[in-house]
Amino acid sequence: MTTLLNHLAEGSASAPPLLLGPSLGTSYALWDAVAPELSVAHRVVRWDLPGHGGSAADLVAPGATVGDLANLVLALADSLGLERFAYAGVSLGGAVGLHLAVHHPERVASLAVLCSSAHFGGAKPWQERAARVRAKGAEGLAELAGSADARWFTPGFTVPRLVRDHRDADPAAYAACCDALAAFDLRDRLGGIRVPTLLVAGREDPATPPAQLREIADAVPGATLTELPGASHLAPAERPEAVLTALRAHFDGGAGRGMAVRREVLGDAHVDRAQSRQSPFTARFQDFISRYAWGEIWTDETLSRRERSMVTLTALAAHGHYEELAMHVRAARRNGLTADEIGAVLLQTAVYCGVPAANSAFATAQRVLAEEDTGAG
Structure with missing residues (x-):
């Protein structure tokens, strides 16, 4: 049985490590236009959620939490010998980063949270989505994938690979990730985050609008907020140059440069x-x-x-x-x-x-x- 998240490592093994987390319904292909450039100065490790991309579905179970996903990320880091690392994540991947910064600050050197939130609109919508997928299986995922462009991108833009990843995800694992989003709420713990933190919002993001990123920025001491025009929920795929510029400025700083x-x-x-x-x-x-x-x-x-x-x-x-x-x-x-x-x-x-x-x-x-x-x- 596979016990580690599927992942792709790029860049020099001796460079400062940077982990990249994906959004629900996508694979590490979400970072295709950004990761190779980041790997010039970092050892970039991007990973797949359970049941997404190449990760086994049985890594997660019904009732899963963001903490469970964070533990899988730590297990991956341990297997690669990464004692401390920078971290960037989108949506659910960003929630994992917030959890790590709150509960495992000794492991996180710097944090970027993209198109995400400290809470995702309450439990009910995610519980309903999980129930729908569990009841309909692959058909339920196909229905959700059919509306993915409207939830993920600005009108007229798409990335077929990511929509296909959504359709091909394991229904049980996808539903368990919905359970994690339903239970997630770190609003009362944000003030305890002490690592350098960047928030990136897509101005046209209907899923996690800029106000939700601003809420995190206002609560985390010293945090920086960047809003990207022309970007919706999957900003690394839609506005890779702008995301790359923001991440380089945040992560590279004096040490990276x-x-x-x-x-x-x-x-x-x-x-x-x-x-x-x-x-x-x-x-x-x-x-x-x-x-x-x-x-x-x-x-x-x-x-x-x-x-x-x-x-x-x-x-x-x-x-x-x-x-x-x-x-x-x-x-x-x-x-x-x-x-x-x-x-x-x-x-x-x-x-x-x-x-x-x-x-x-x-x-x-x-x-x-x-x-x-x-x-x-």
Whole structure:
């Protein structure tokens, strides 16, 4: 028996993890136009609800709660070795994110809730939908799929793959997810959310109108609300560029931008090695380095990267940090410095920081440059 949610992982295994949750009736294909771009700076893991896409229907039972779905997400994260992760979810997937932020704040680094709510209009409509699907089975789902475009998209827009996912979902699992929506209400717990939170509303969303996202934004300390014109309930499918812009600004911030710069300067191989050695004990320090050193200092355009490399080589040589110096000699070459320019920097260091320091620095630089030349050859 399969005990894990079906999922798709994209991006470097050492990049900061980002989990993406779907809406009721859809699969992880909801994120097709967004996830590949997010995976440039993140290890993106998108997952299917029970009975949807490739997830087994028996992962959920009648009377299910959003907490049950959140536990399945945590089990998936555990299986992938993800101790802490950023999370974004649409509708029911967004409710899962709110539950995680309230009940498992130690696991959630940052949260984005799209086209969702802290409550979904009371239990009765969802109980009635669940009863209808249980009574009619696949026929009931087909009827609901027939009206999906009106509930999900602005007039004239559709994504056939997602409508097909709705029609092909398992009726029992779909009904159990309706049970979860019927029982969900976190309005009295929103003030306890302390993770950075973004709310994204589709201005033309009839299912979770902007007022419901505003209610969350007003209750969660420091939360940000973005309203997307021309978007209905499944904004990542209908307005992927706008959603991508909002999510990048929220999730990348200093750490995400810093990680990208860190990779550009030091190279993927070095960063992947550093990330693979990361432990819960060192995770906050690594985040600090990415956010502050690389996300704020190295991205400051006052100095060019060439100039920053020169300063860095001088400082490392002066303090005798020769292992770091070797790494930054390679980075200096990547930033456009020639071997002669690196030598001139070390001569300058000899004058103002001492000959012994420069002597050891020349030895380190000579070894690295020789390795670089051999590799190029």
